[in-house]
Amino acid sequence: MNFKALVPALLIAVTATGFGMMSSTNTALATSTSSASAGAEIGKAAPAFSLMDTDGKKVSLADFKGKTVVLEWFCPTCPYSGGRGARSIHASGKVGALMTSMKKADPDAVYLLIDSSTKKMRTTAEKLAKQDAALKKKYGITAPILIDADTGVAKAYGAKTTPHVFVIDGEGILRYQGAFDDQKDGGTNYVLTSVTAIKKGEKVEPTYVRQYGCGVRTN
């Protein structure tokens, strides 16, 4: 047997195995044929969920049957969501103002925040709940913040950013999803327009505006 010839082959094999292991963590460009709108779909039943809020209370979508429900994906550090700065929809008072307007448009509408940041922030559900409870107090957030510990609800809905909003009518049908607003001073808040249209029995338009903000990590 020619051992001298085997040596380079062995070296190549070991190196290739190593690179193979490393490149399995690099993503080859995936050009999936799956639908770009994976997750909750407009006009279809919104996925059911049951999550604990920051007070340890269980909250389910089913609890609000017959009412319009707004879900807003939340992250305590994202500068567009729970983070600091003028762009934060909570720190700037935009959500507070929205809830006041929403109450006038539909007094029975429900607003829930969902935090799926455990993987993104590499933290535990307990620590996240504590962090969110402190922010609730700081910003005067009255809506419950639900902790999506295993990010399963974010996956089910296809939540991509914080904020990313979903408006579900009283029959559990998703009527709008996407951006919280058009980001203009005195501009359009798509949550309010959707809740108002649903209350009046009108068509919700638009049904989708591209979401903006920090990424929601589900893996």
Add this chain to the structure above:
Amino acid sequence: MTLPLRTIKRTLLAICLIALSISGELLSAQESASEPVTDDLSTLTGNDLVKVEVHADTLRFQPGQALTLAVQYAIRPGWHIYWRNPGDNGMPPRVSVQAAPGVVVGEVLYPRPEIFQKKQETSFGYQGTVCLLVPLRITQGFAASRLDLAIQLEWLVCKDICLIGSEQVSLSIPAERPQRPHAVDPTGLRLVNVWRNRMPLPAAEARISAAIRGDSLLVSGPAGLSKRVLFIPELTPGVTPARRAPVAGTVIGRRFTVEIPLDIRPEDALDQPLRAAGLVLLGTYERPRAIAVDVPVPHSAPDESSSKQ
């Protein structure tokens, strides 16, 4: 034939060293993946992570002249900012140029972006250094002795977490002195020239054809030496790819074809005309060929394939 013992020992040592370095890479990757995001967010800002400079390609202006601003972002390694269409998440950089009447500010030009693809999400943007270009035109009647520009910049920079940075930059460019040669800003001109070459070409210039067929956008043209073609969409209200971006096409011989099924929802168009637009990417990021495609989408697109049957 047997190997000398020394050779065997050296070979085994080499194999062990390679194996150790590979496992070290994997271990550090795992470690960084499991570290909590502790970051001292109380002090870190988007301005710490991105240094921005604005250069004009000219030192002096004259009425009727076109000039270009280069907005340069130097991004800390490991972090990125976003393209005009950020993708599944993110926010495009904001560049707002305020000028006196008589100055026409054009649309911000974005060079070909990189694709950042993870399992569940895809975004488009830039890392390292990138320049956005802003074309300006001074009308013939502009009589001021100085061109004063107030440039407001805001950007989202992300890694595991995201931070916003902002800057306000003022430029004041004096008018040309009579009978003096035109004064260029060499730094600005170099930046503008370098980054202009990385801007996508219009489809017509690249001999690309793009049309709506049924509910799809069909793009084809010369592939050059490229073996791979991808399409990434622009933000077009009411029209989104029905397939997750980037959409891969096929290259046969020297021609490519890419078909992008579209989800067309006029009710989501926000009163804007329906368009299918995006970039066809050929080549590589380092040696890019990017072609911009933009076609109107008929409100009720005819189904050509069924009519052919």
